[in-house]
Amino acid sequence: MKIYKIIGLMSGTSLDGLDLAYCHIWEENRSYKFDIKASKHIPYAKEMELKLKDAIFLTADELLQYHNSYGTWLGKQAKIFIDEEQLEVDYISSHGHTTHHQPQKGVTFQIGSGQHLANESGLSVICDFRSNDVALGGQGAPLVPIGDALFFESYDFCLNLGGISNMSFEVEGKRIAYDIGLANMGLNYSTRKAGFNYDDGGKISRKGKINPTMLDALNSLDYYDLPFPKSIGYEWFVEKVVPIIEATNDSIENILHTSVMHVAEKVAKEILRNSKKTEHTVLVTGGGALNHFLIETLQAKLGDTVLLVIPSKKIIDYKEALIFALMGVLRITHQINVLAAVTGAARDSSSGVVYLPS
Template sequence: MKKYKIIGLMSGTSLDGLDLAYCHIWHEKGSWGFDIKKTKSISYTIEMQEKLKNSIFLPADELLIFHNTYGTWLGEQSKIFIEENELTIDAIASHGHTTHHQPKNGLTFQIGSGQHLANASGQKVICDFRTNDVALGGQGAPLVPIGDRLFFGNYDFCLNLGGISNVSFEQNEKRIAYDIGLANMILNHITRKNGLDYDEGGQLARSGNINSEMLEKLNALEYYKLPIPKSIGYEWFVEEVVPIIESTKDSMENLLCTGIYHICDQVAFQIKSHCKKPKNTLFVTGGGALNDFLIETLKVKLGDNVVVAVTEKQLIEFKEATVFALMGVLRLENKTNVLSSVTGAKSDSSSGVIYMPS
């Protein structure tokens, strides 16, 4: 197989911004390899954050217009990135930005029109990775476990702490993965209400105290009792979590501290419930891996039989964009990139729609 030169684009539920990762990806001697050559993060303006956050409430025609204009914007940013670094690329693999995720209703939607993206960038584009899996009866999420298996399979567990926390691991020679629950989504919601983008290193949370009533309500959320496969989206957060935050009258520091203890309670419970040996390794990526207080709290809750491995900052921040680059390569090769053992679909699939510029 050739060495693919591909850009992965990722915009997550934490609404931080757009991640671009230019990767070389290859298959050699039965295993997959990658090299992250160039990266860039583009922070969303307050206006864009609000527009993305509120897009679930848009009428259909306005949502589709935004789908197209956001796709053009993604293409323009990709073109700038390519020209800035004088890159030669085979394709762009774009996750888009999830606005609607209701797999029980057969619906998942990521804005960022592939055709508009291709036209604006002048490059081949692979996007819309979730729809086919949902059409096959699956959750359409999480998708990153294919990368966990092919790139990071030497760890017992792979934990992503993005807007949402999700985990993946091998069980009976199948990859199992699901959304555990909250991560940065709750923390960023609290800080943004107070005019801050995020709590750097968890310093504010560290100075706070647990609000036991709020913690109890969060830990009692019905989602945590559901069987796997399962996944959540922004709608769930708005409907189930925001009312708990809004009804809790306490300081930002205490709300953040409580949020972190809740995240760690749920993550530790799930990881420990799947440990099959005395010593286990947990590979942590996503923005939450940069929250020192969160990681320290998680280590305490996991105990001695789980060793937490936090990798270098570049991979923490750009793992998801890199995995979407891999998913694009697999789609171009017509190889499986979405695992039914993860999503609950009728079958594995090679998902994603390919667009050519015109």
């Protein structure tokens, strides 16, 4: 039985930092198994957080320079992690950080040069998982559903509350998934404006009240009416959501409370719309799973027939890094890791580019 020893790297739209998960992944009885042996979260310094957030405004040559330097930085962090934990590693599988995502224009870009990462770490690297799917006419997102299907198939729905909310589920033997809409991206934008890193456990939002004008504006965003497959990126947030937040002259408590109500309402609507049984289980991961007020609000909107399952903190924090490790294993073994039923591409694919150190 071959055990792949691989580090998954993930930087998401919430911009809270880099996640590293050292995983053992193997196939047993035609089913994939995993063990997260070690993990590490590296918060972004304020300067890096701002540079990643504003990368969509860089010129082409500035963006490519940052692509290379960020790749080198990723390699350094991986090497430090390996040395600290004395790890035996076969590969690094990196999501990079999405700076541009406009699949309707055939464009998606995740910075973090694979060659620079490989050279700095001294290990083979698999990255750039989205480009091939976009070239095949797909959204290039979401990618996590392959891991939902192979690792977490016992749940009726897999819900991720990261910067963006997305979910995946099975319909007649096919995995369906799409970005629902907002989650922590809006919440974090507002808390950071108020001088907080995030709303710990939803304590601030719990104190607020609904701002009806803001809630109506968020609920009326055109994206929510689009059919799937569909996905959103930071550009959509800047263009469509930031103006609503900025136009809302209210307390931070009320703005966050309203944002939570919006997220819960839209997520609950999508889960209930796709519920086919009398009882369902929903695995909830991503930073939003730790926002107690959001989870309580969502559970109330779902009612008694849908149970939200909050897993261990390690799974909450490192599920995406784990699944990108799996995607790397599937790429190395020439197996499908991106699902056309999810992205809308012309066909399933084994995506990702392999870089060797030199």
